[in-house]
Amino acid sequence: MASDTIISLEDVTFSYQEDVVALRNLNLQVRRGEFVVVLGANGAGKSTLCYLLSGIVPHIYGGRRRGNVSVAGLDPWDEPLYVTSQHLGVLMQDPEVQLFMPTLKAELAFGPANLGISREEIARRTEAALALTRLQGLEEHNPRDLSGGQKQRAALAAVLTMDPAILVLDEPTSQLDPLGRWEVVEAITRLKEKGDLTIVMTTHETEEILHLADQVLVLDRGATVLQGPPAQVFGRSDRLEQAGVKTPALIQVRTDLLAKDGGAPTRRPEGEAGPDRALAGLPRELSVRSVAQEIREEVRAGRLTVLPEAVPPPRPMRADSPVILEARQVTVQYPGPPKVTALRDVSLQVRQGEFVGIVGQNGSGKSTLVKCFVGLLRPQKGQVLIHGQDLRKMAVGAIARRVGLVLQNPDYQLFTASCADEVRFGLRNVGVPPEEIEARVQEALQHVGLAEHAELFPFRLSFGDRRKLAVAATLALQPEVLIMDEPTTAQDHRGRYQLVELARRFHEERQTTVLVITHDVDLIARYAERLIVLCEGQVLLDGPTATVFGQVETLRKSFVVPPVAAQLARELESLGVPPHVMTLEDFYRVLRPAQREVVA
Amino acid sequence: MQPMFRYTHRDTPIHRLHPLVKMAYVALTLVLVMYPITPRDMPVLLTWLGFSAALWAVARIELRRFASLFKILLGTFIFLILIQGFTYRGGHTPLVVLGHLKLWEADLGVMTREGVWFGLVLCVRILAATSALPLFVMTTRASAIVTAMNRLRVPQTASFMFVSALSFTSLLFEMWNSIVEAQKLRAFDIDSMNVFQRAFKAYVPIITPLILLLFRKGNDFQIAMETKGFGAPAKPTEIETLTTRPADYAWLALIVGVFVLCTVIKFAG
Numbered sequence: 124m125a126s127d128t129i130i131s132l133e134d135v136t137f138s139y140q141e142d143v144v145a146l147r148n149l150n151l152q153v154r155r156g157e158f159v160v161v162l163g164a165n166g167a168g169k170s171t172l173c174y175l176l177s178g179i180v181p182h183i184y185g186g187r188r189r190g191n192v193s194v195a196g197l198d199p200w201d202e203p204l205y206v207t208s209q210h211l212g213v214l215m216q217d218p219e220v221q222l223f224m225p226t227l228k229a230e231l232a233f234g235p236a237n238l239g240i241s242r243e244e245i246a247r248r249t250e251a252a253l254a255l256t257r258l259q260g261l262e263e264h265n266p267r268d269l270s271g272g273q274k275q276r277a278a279l280a281a282v283l284t285m286d287p288a289i290l291v292l293d294e295p296t297s298q299l300d301p302l303g304r305w306e307v308v309e310a311i312t313r314l315k316e317k318g319d320l321t322i323v324m325t326t327h328e329t330e331e332i333l334h335l336a337d338q339v340l341v342l343d344r345g346a347t348v349l350q351g352p353p354a355q356v357f358g359r360s361d362r363l364e365q366a367g368v369k370t371p372a373l374i375q376v377r378t379d380l381l382a383k384d385g386g387a388p389t390r391r392p393e394g395e396a397g398p399d400r401a402l403a404g405l406p407r408e409l410s411v412r413s414v415a416q417e418i419r420e421e422v423r424a425g426r427l428t429v430l431p432e433a434v435p436p437p438r439p440m441r442a443d444s445p446v447i448l449e450a451r452q453v454t455v456q457y458p459g460p461p462k463v464t465a466l467r468d469v470s471l472q473v474r475q476g477e478f479v480g481i482v483g484q485n486g487s488g489k490s491t492l493v494k495c496f497v498g499l500l501r502p503q504k505g506q507v508l509i510h511g512q513d514l515r516k517m518a519v520g521a522i523a524r525r526v527g528l529v530l531q532n533p534d535y536q537l538f539t540a541s542c543a544d545e546v547r548f549g550l551r552n553v554g555v556p557p558e559e560i561e562a563r564v565q566e567a568l569q570h571v572g573l574a575e576h577a578e579l580f581p582f583r584l585s586f587g588d589r590r591k592l593a594v595a596a597t598l599a600l601q602p603e604v605l606i607m608d609e610p611t612t613a614q615d616h617r618g619r620y621q622l623v624e625l626a627r628r629f630h631e632e633r634q635t636t637v638l639v640i641t642h643d644v645d646l647i648a649r650y651a652e653r654l655i656v657l658c659e660g661q662v663l664l665d666g667p668t669a670t671v672f673g674q675v676e677t678l679r680k681s682f683v684v685p686p687v688a689a690q691l692a693r694e695l696e697s698l699g700v701p702p703h704v705m706t707l708e709d710f711y712r713v714l715r716p717a718q719r720e721v722v723a
Numbered sequence: 724m725q726p727m728f729r730y731t732h733r734d735t736p737i738h739r740l741h742p743l744v745k746m747a748y749v750a751l752t753l754v755l756v757m758y759p760i761t762p763r764d765m766p767v768l769l770t771w772l773g774f775s776a777a778l779w780a781v782a783r784i785e786l787r788r789f790a791s792l793f794k795i796l797l798g799t800f801i802f803l804i805l806i807q808g809f810t811y812r813g814g815h816t817p818l819v820v821l822g823h824l825k826l827w828e829a830d831l832g833v834m835t836r837e838g839v840w841f842g843l844v845l846c847v848r849i850l851a852a853t854s855a856l857p858l859f860v861m862t863t864r865a866s867a868i869v870t871a872m873n874r875l876r877v878p879q880t881a882s883f884m885f886v887s888a889l890s891f892t893s894l895l896f897e898m899w900n901s902i903v904e905a906q907k908l909r910a911f912d913i914d915s916m917n918v919f920q921r922a923f924k925a926y927v928p929i930i931t932p933l934i935l936l937l938f939r940k941g942n943d944f945q946i947a948m949e950t951k952g953f954g955a956p957a958k959p960t961e962i963e964t965l966t967t968r969p970a971d972y973a974w975l976a977l978i979v980g981v982f983v984l985c986t987v988i989k990f991a992g
Contacts, residue, residue, distance in 0.1 A: 177950060178950075179946055179950065182949070183942070183945060183946055183949065203954075204949040204950060204954070205949070205952045205953070205954055205955035207950075208949075208950045208951060208952050209952070212950070213946075213950050215943070215946070215947070217943065219894070220940055220943035220944055220947060221943075221947040222890075222947075223887050223890045223891075223944055223947065223948070224865050224886070224887075224890065225729070225730045225864070225865040225886070225889060225890060226730065226732070226864060226865060226866075228866070228962075229864065229865045229866045229962065232866065232960075232962045233948075233951055233953075234951035234952050235952075235960070236959050236960040236961075236962055237951060237952035237953050237954075237955050237957070237959055238952045238955050238957050239955070239957030239958050239959060239960055240960055241960065242960055242961070242962065242964075245960060245962065263732040264732075265729065265730065267890075267893055278947075281951065282951075285951060285952065458787075494904075497907075497908060498907070499904050499907060499908070518912075519907050519910055519911075519912040519915070520910035520912075523907070523908055523909060523910035524910070527908065528908050530901070530904075530905055530908075532901070534932060534935075534936055534939075535898065535901040535902050535904075535905045535932065535936075536905040536908075537932060538902070538905075538906065538928035538929070538931060538932055539928065539931075548909055548911070548928075549909030549910055549911075552909060552910035552911045553910045582932075582935055596909060597908070597909075600909070600910075
């Protein structure tokens with residue numbers, strides 16, 4: 124082990140007590156001050172690696188390990204957690220479960236106080252951690268009252284007061300909105316700039332860490348697939364795709380469209396593996412503008428052709444369809460203290476058969492709006508109507524039959540002893556005849572691919588399957604409107620659109636109206652024909668998705684950034700790229716190589 | 724539904740009060756409500772409850788929270804009044820007669836005025852008992868509670884368990900609300916059910932996921948705590964410096980004074 128190596132894993136294999144091998148022959152050397160990013164699909168072994176480094180296994184989760192692990196000269200396997208924790212701090216995905224003290228100040232003092240650190244030193248560390256995470260002035264707040272980004276920064280600050288040499292971050296941004304993600308990444312960037320901290324971070328958000336990573340490790344089912352500097356790893360988009368890891372969109376575009384070796388553009392036929400296209404000359408700071416400039420040069424050189432007609436304009440909004448859901452001057456205020464006005468005078472109509480995306484920051488009123496649509500909240504002012512009928516006059520069962528809402532966390536939505544019972548639950552409540560119930564249970568479970576698990580206890584399913592079961596239980600009620608709240612949360616690149624695909628199929632087969640609340644602009648671009656942007660309890664923008672994504676300046680108010688393909692299309696409008704291009708697939712249809720030549 | 728037990732940062736005399744004085748108030752409340760109870764205790768209990776209400780007011784705690792406490796206990800109050808009304812042995816003035824069913828000294832078919840009154844006394848006793856602890860936790864910082872408990876030589880693990888249990892209560896309320904909402908989405912409306920329907924039909928589907936989730940969250944909390952040195956053999960640092968001011972003695976004298984007054988009224992009356 125080199126003298127500046129602070130983490131060393133040599134041929135490490137780890138399996139949990141159920142004999143499931145979570146890590147296989149893993150080798151990793153991390154130098155002091157290095158920033159290592161670990162990528163992989165769900166189940167790849169990322170969290171297990173974090174647990175192994177921090178001593179959470181074997182001290183909290185049991186298992187068997189082979190190989191050598193050294194963290195700051197210690198083997199976490201042999202040391203009590205309080206010893207390892209003085210060298211390595213760990214931040215997990217969910218900020219809610221890392222904050223347990225009634226004030227932020229107490230939260231930050233908790234760790235060092237346990238170690239008997241002097242009061243003056245705790246005060247100094249607290250002040251430094253608050254400054255670094257930009258949480259000054261919130262010391263006496265209850266951490267549970269903070270926003271998502273603030274909570275995760277508070278959890279980070281609480282780790283920093285332990286003064287660790289190594290920081291392990293396990294998907295620290297996966298449960299945050301774009302603003303929260305930006306805040307946390309900004310804090311992590313400042314930590315990296317300080318230079319004295321070694322950071323190991325797992326994530327699905329490859330775009331976020333592009334400028335931070337010194338070394339990237341890609342895992343697939345516990346084994347190393349790729350390892351090396353970011354330019355090298357992200358050049359292998361084919362291998363990344365196989366491992367369920369998203370290649371950052373700009374690198375993907377460079378790989379797919381731009382020749383960096385002086386040869387012809389080489390958009391490869393789908394499914395065909397190609398060379399490490401983006402490997403050479405990957406700029407540290409890639410931007411839409413720089414990639415657009417490169418594309419312009421390729422077009423001028425005649426190596427790329429623009430085919431504007433390849434992507435027809437989207438069909439106009441459904442002005443003729445009947446209005447199915449309507450909010451009329453709806454105002455909702457939460458009692459507090461302090462009182463919070465979640466919706467202010469919101470009016471909008473949703474027409475039958477529409478596929479609508481709803482975006483906005485946490486606290487913008489998205490969840491409040493859909494809770495009004497399903498009768499969970501009654502507005503203080505205004506009306507919510509289904510087919511023109513006031514929701515206030517409808518019973519819970521009548522609303523549930525018409526509007527279904529799939530919540531973000533499936534664990535709050537599963538109450539029974541088997542998957543089949545879970546689907547039966549709602550059907551019985553709305554009074555469906557017993558013979559029809561069984562048919563609908565079968566149909567719904569088949570629809571989501573869980574028919575063979577009908578008798579399984581729902582909590583034994585994986586997180587993704589629990590979400591599908593929650594969808595099945597909602598779809599079985601055959602609602603006219605299906606609302607999904609954050610269907611991509613905690614999903615990896617491979618599985619992120621599974622739930623929306625279920626909604627799309629339901630939408631196409633039954634002309635169901637679908638509303639999707641999400642922070643994922645790529646999802647919106649791919650599925651939604653209409654986009655509503657909420658900001659501070661009001662409708663900021665509402666219209667065809669492409670038109671709304673074109674309002675870049677207005678979108679900025681709610682921290683919504685259009686998808687990379689849409690941004691590139693706007694940049695290249697002068698070349699004839701239509702502004703309604705929103706997905707990379709459409710972008711590639713419009714920009715095609717002049718000669719179809721494949722570099723081996 | 725908001726959790727009752729939650730610290731609210733304010734600058735009031737009660738917030739500034741030494742935590743040991745507030746602990747003394749909680750302890751004296753418990754002693755007072757443990758006295759053997761008789762129907763004549765209403766003035767004593769109302770005096771203490773009035774004193775508690777005054778402390779709530781000085782602490783600038785919203786009436787809404789007291790109302791929430793009352794709402795939670797309302798079912799118990801109705802139950803107590805009905806049970807005592809029909810079963811109180813010393814009852815002799817009929818208020819409602821449904822029939823006659825003699826059991827020992829009580830006529831279970833007759834609701835008596837004395838029984839209803841005794842039920843009301845019990846309700847006030849419960850209200851007095853349950854209003855003390857929320858006042859303490861809503862006006863005292865966690866670190867001050869831990870330091871005060873350390874002064875009383877309570878083991879650190881126990882004092883931390885107390886403080887983290889308060890935090891867990893918030894989480895429990897949030898989870899409960901989320902589950903109830905999810906059930907409404909599937910046409911199962913617990914809010915519209917009566918007490919018996921809830922007991923037999925509603926709580927089982929809520930409690931099952933709640934317990935499973937609590938176990939999972941408990942595990943996550945354990946990770947968060949132990950990776951922050953919880954359980955280290957060092958003597959934990961006291962974050963809060965507790966200093967005693969003349970005002971603390973004055974408040975302690977007032978609390979003890981009211982307690983003595985109540986005791987005198989009870990035993991002299």
